[in-house]
Every structure is written in structure tokens, then in C-alpha cells.
Amino acid sequence: MPKRDDPRSVETRERLVGAAIELFGLAGFDGTTTRAIADKAGASLAAIPYHFTTKEKLYLAAASSIAEQVTQRLAPALKVLDAEIYSGALSRKKAITLLEESFIPFVTMLASRESEKWARFMLREQAAPTEAFEILYASDVGRFFRNVIHLTAIASGDVPGSQTARIRGLTLVGQALAFRAARALSLRTLEREDLGPEEIAAVTSSIREHIRLLRYL
Amino acid sequence: MPKRDDPRSVETRERLVGAAIELFGLAGFDGTTTRAIADKAGASLAAIPYHFTTKEKLYLAAASSIAEQVTQRLAPALKVLDAEIYSGALSRKKAITLLEESFIPFVTMLASRESEKWARFMLREQAAPTEAFEILYASDVGRFFRNVIHLTAIASGDVPGSQTARIRGLTLVGQALAFRAARALSLRTLEREDLGPEEIAAVTSSIREHIRLLRYL
DNA sequence: GTCTATAGTCGGATAGAC
DNA sequence: GTCTATCCGACTATAGAC
Known part of the structure; x- marks a missing residue:
């Protein structure tokens, strides 16, 4: 879609993608107008068909951008996981420790201000997946x-x-996801307007406790 | 909004609300057209402003209808919970058993065909709450x-x-919610097109195991 | 490369016949 | 109480000036 690598062009495209992630996440594809995206990005309406051809392709560009940014946040944890998993046999004890450590950046990211818009976008895709998923x-x-x-699976002694192992893994992911996916319920339950550092720490610590409990299975 | 209790009128209203729940859940408020709702309900476009005045009020009527239907599914479990909780002191062991039993109808409902549309609607409200929440x-x-x-809280020995107790409760809810909230990821992980009875049973059994682990806290 | 102006489409809500 | 026909506003995408 991008015609040239002109710095002006690159910058406009980035602003459009940033606005698109936020607005598509909030109101969905149809609920978001290209006018609103252009306005938020400080660009003209015509800049969208120019850079992305259609609204759909802008949506997919937003998904790619999210994938890149989330990957960046999880990269250190992922590197460790890859190395450990493919290096050979992993004891249950070691798997539990690795799991605990993996959830720190995961929950931290889930709780970050920035991830708010990423999470909204990705959760929408879960309910009604498109090519973006x-x-x-x-x-x-x-x-x-x-x-x-x-x-x-290894931490729990599952095959x-x-x-069974996959389902257990998904329930574990769900423990962290709840605070994004059931955000309104979580905030109401915790009597907060937003999740601050104390809450994030408490969530992480709670999930780590639950991971350690897997040793009793 | 309903003008009369004419059986025809009641029926049209119910069909409109049913179609609204499904379509709003799939595409959100702005992504859903009143024309599509009327078509799906087999009613005319003008029936919507006639019965509900505005699209927005139809949306709220859909939320009320969901609340009623979900309540109906959870009523037996809720009755037991109310009775036990307000009857006096509850042992950890008893709390664990009650929790296990509560999650059976909850997960079953979450997995049911009907709840698919309710869940989509409610999860949308979590990301961007309106009066419907x-x-x-x-x-x-x-x-x-x-x-x-x-x-x-009681089952875990928390205050x-x-x-801490609230957060743990939310992570527990999240274990079940994951299969709806992160539906696309779950289906992909489980290599299924849909969650059948075997998967539901496995999810329930996995969560019950995790509830029983709370005794080690 | 980015803008303004506009064409063409489709949305929600209303009017009035049946 | 429900329908068809219609208004009016807002949307996406294009054309052409700068």
C-alpha cells in the first residue's frame, strides 16, 4: 500500500494505524468511521484510501501493528521459553518456575495502558474472527x-x-485474561476506576500461587 | 414502549429482541442495522421505532432479556448459594464443594449454544460498558x-x-470465561470447530480440580 | 503527498395507507 | 398493529487542485 518511503508518508501511516487500533478496538469495524480515524490521526479523509486503499486493509494493518508491538513486549520471555522448551527434558519443578516467570511480563503487558487498545482489538477478534485473527x-x-x-502440561503432569493439557493451559491463560475480558466486572468487583500497580502485583502474585499449586496434581 | 398487550404485539417484540441480541452481539451497536434486525425478526423496519422508540432502547431491552434468561439458567445454583452463604459460618471444605457445584451450571451455560449470543453481547459490554452493563x-x-x-475467599482461606480474595475469585471466573472470551484461540488450540459435550466436561473437570487445589493455600 | 469538494450508497426514523 | 414509501443525514471512496 505504501507508495514511497518519504518520512512524511511513513509518519502519516503510523498515525493512521495508531488511531485505527484505538478506534476499531473501541467500536469495532463498522462502528468506526474512516472520518474519525483520519481526525484522530490529524490527517485528511483521503489519506486512508491513498495509503491503505480500503478501510479493510487499514484494519488488517492495525492487526499487524498490534502483533509487532505485543511481540516486542513478550520477546524476552519468549526467548527464554523457546530455549528451555527445545533444549530437552524439563522437570515439573522447572516448568512451574518458567511458567511463573512467563506470566510476569504477560500480566504486566495485559495491565499496561497501551495494551488496553490492543486487548480490546484482539478480544473483538475472538468473538468474531476475521483475517486479522x-x-x-x-x-x-x-x-x-x-x-x-x-x-x-509439563507443570501439571499432563500429557x-x-x-486435558490444552484445556488446563487455557484456564491458566484465562486467569490473567479475566481482568481484560471481564474488565467492567473486575473493576466493579475491586471497586476501582482502573487497575493500578498494586492490583497488577496482586493479580500476578495470585496467579503465581495458582501455578505453584499445579505441583499437587 | 409496548403500547398494548395484544398477543401479536408481544410476539413481534420478542422476535425483535431475539434478533437484536444475536446481531448486536455479533457486530456491536453501530455495526448492526435496524434493517437487519427487522429482517431477521420477520418484521418491518417501522416495527422497531413503534415498539422501542429508538435503536438504543432496543439495545437496552436486549440486555434486560439476557439478564432474565441467564438468571433463569443460574437460578437453582443461586438459590443454594444464597441459602448456604447467609445461613452462617461456612467451612473451607464446604465452600470448596459449593464452588465446584456452582461451576457446573456456569460452565454448562457458558458452553451452551444459546449462551453464545448472550456471551458475545456481555463481553462487548465489558470492553466498552454502557447502561446495559x-x-x-x-x-x-x-x-x-x-x-x-x-x-x-472462604475456600482459599482469604479474608x-x-x-486478594476478590482477585482470586476473578481469576477463578476467568478460567471458565476463557473459553468464551478467547474463543478463537481456544478453538484453534483444541483443534475444534466448536466446543462439544466432551470438551465442556473436560473444562468443568479441570476447573473443579483447580478449585480443590485451593485447599493447599 | 496531501488536501477540498463531491459522487454514490446506506443508515435511522417518520408519514400515512391498510 | 403492521406495513410501504420516503426523508434526511452520514458514510466510504473518488476526482482533481495544490
Whole structure:
């Protein structure tokens, strides 16, 4: 879509993608107008068809951008996971420790201000997947989840790759996801307007406790 | 909004609300056209302003209808919870058993075909709450969650009402919610097109195991 | 490369016949 | 109480000036 690598062009495109992530996340594809995106990005309406041809392609560009940014946040954890998992046999104890450590950046990211818009976008894709889900799942974001699920199996003494193990892994991911996916309920329950550092720390610590409990299975 | 209790009128209204729940859940408020709702309900476009005045009020009517239907599904479990919680002191062991039993109808409902549309609607409200969230939270659906969170505190040995206890309760809810909220990821992970009875049973059994682990805290 | 102006489409809500 | 026909506003995408 991009015609040239002119610095002006690159900057406009980035601003448009940033505005698109935020607005598509808030109101969905149809609920978001290209006018609103252009306004928020400080660009003209015509800049969108120029850079992205259609509204759909802008939506997919937003998904790719999210995949890149989330990957960046999870990169250190992912590097460790990859190395450990493919290096050979992993003891349950070691898997539990690795899982605990993986959830720190994951929960921290989930709680960050920036991830608010990413999460909204990705959760929308869960309920009604489009091509954007494929982009996300094919990225390192998908690989992170697959690694976490694999580790959960070892930590729990389940057969890796079995449905039981996969389901347990998903319930573990769900423990963190709840605070984004059921955000309104969470805030109401915790009597907060927003999740601050204390809450994030408490969530992380709670999930780590639950991970350690897996040793009793 | 309903002008009369004419059987025809009631029926048209119900069909419109049913179509609204499904379509609003799929595409959100702005993504859903009143024309599509009228078509799906087999009514004319003019029937919507006639019965509900505005599209917005139809949206709220959809939320009320969901609250009623979900309440109906959870009513037996809720009755038991209410009776046990307000009857006096509850042992950890008893709290764990009650929690396990509460999650059976909860997960079963979450997995049911019908709840698919309810869940989509409610999860949308979590990301961008409107007045509809208040309707849902004020209903017995909200009370069910509050009871579950209270029970989790007792089951875990946490101080009921503490942030730690609330957070643990939310992570527990999240274990079940994951399969709806992160539906696309779940289906991909489980290599399924849909969650069948075997998967539901496995999810329930996995969560019950995790609830029983709370005794080690 | 970015803008203003505009074409063409489709949305929600209303009017009035049945 | 429900329908068809219609208004009016807002949307996406294009054309052409700068």
C-alpha cells in the first residue's frame, strides 16, 4: 500500500494505524468511521484510501501493528521459553518456575495502558474472527500462547498435546485474561476506576500461587 | 414502549429482541442495522421505532432479556448459594464443594449454544460498558458472581472482601470465561470447530480440580 | 503527498395507507 | 398493529487542485 518511503508518508501511516487500533478496538469495524480515524490521526479523509486503499486493509494493518508491538513486549520471555522448551527434558519443578516467570511480563503487558487498545482489538477478534485473527495467531503472540500451554502440561503432569493439557493451559491463560475480558466486572468487583500497580502485583502474585499449586496434581 | 398487550404485539417484540441480541452481539451497536434486525425478526423496519422508540432502547431491552434468561439458567445454583452463604459460618471444605457445584451450571451455560449470543453481547459490554452493563450487573447475574467471589475467599482461606480474595475469585471466573472470551484461540488450540459435550466436561473437570487445589493455600 | 469538494450508497426514523 | 414509501443525514471512496 505504501507508495514511497518519504518520512512524511511513513509518519502519516503510523498515525493512521495508531488511531485505527484505538478506534476499531473501541467500536469495532463498522462502528468506526474512516472520518474519525483520519481526525484522530490529524490527517485528511483521503489519506486512508491513498495509503491503505480500503478501510479493510487499514484494519488488517492495525492487526499487524498490534502483533509487532505485543511481540516486542513478550520477546524476552519468549526467548527464554523457546530455549528451555527445545533444549530437552524439563522437570515439573522447572516448568512451574518458567511458567511463573512467563506470566510476569504477560500480566504486566495485559495491565499496561497501551495494551488496553490492543486487548480490546484482539478480544473483538475472538468473538468474531476475521483475517486479522490469522495475522495475530501466526505471529509470535500465538507462539507465546502455545509455549505457555505446553509448559502448563509439563507443570501439571499432563500429557503434552492432550486435550486435558490444552484445556488446563487455557484456564491458566484465562486467569490473567479475566481482568481484560471481564474488565467492567473486575473493576466493579475491586471497586476501582482502573487497575493500578498494586492490583497488577496482586493479580500476578495470585496467579503465581495458582501455578505453584499445579505441583499437587 | 409496548403500547398494548395484544398477543401479536408481544410476539413481534420478542422476535425483535431475539434478533437484536444475536446481531448486536455479533457486530456491536453501530455495526448492526435496524434493517437487519427487522429482517431477521420477520418484521418491518417501522416495527422497531413503534415498539422501542429508538435503536438504543432496543439495545437496552436486549440486555434486560439476557439478564432474565441467564438468571433463569443460574437460578437453582443461586438459590443454594444464597441459602448456604447467609445461613452462617461456612467451612473451607464446604465452600470448596459449593464452588465446584456452582461451576457446573456456569460452565454448562457458558458452553451452551444459546449462551453464545448472550456471551458475545456481555463481553462487548465489558470492553466498552454502557447502561446495559448496569442492567446486567444489577440483575441476579451480578449476584451470582458476587457469591462465587465470596465463596472463593472462604475456600482459599482469604479474608472475605479483601482485594486478594476478590482477585482470586476473578481469576477463578476467568478460567471458565476463557473459553468464551478467547474463543478463537481456544478453538484453534483444541483443534475444534466448536466446543462439544466432551470438551465442556473436560473444562468443568479441570476447573473443579483447580478449585480443590485451593485447599493447599 | 496531501488536501477540498463531491459522487454514490446506506443508515435511522417518520408519514400515512391498510 | 403492521406495513410501504420516503426523508434526511452520514458514510466510504473518488476526482482533481495544490
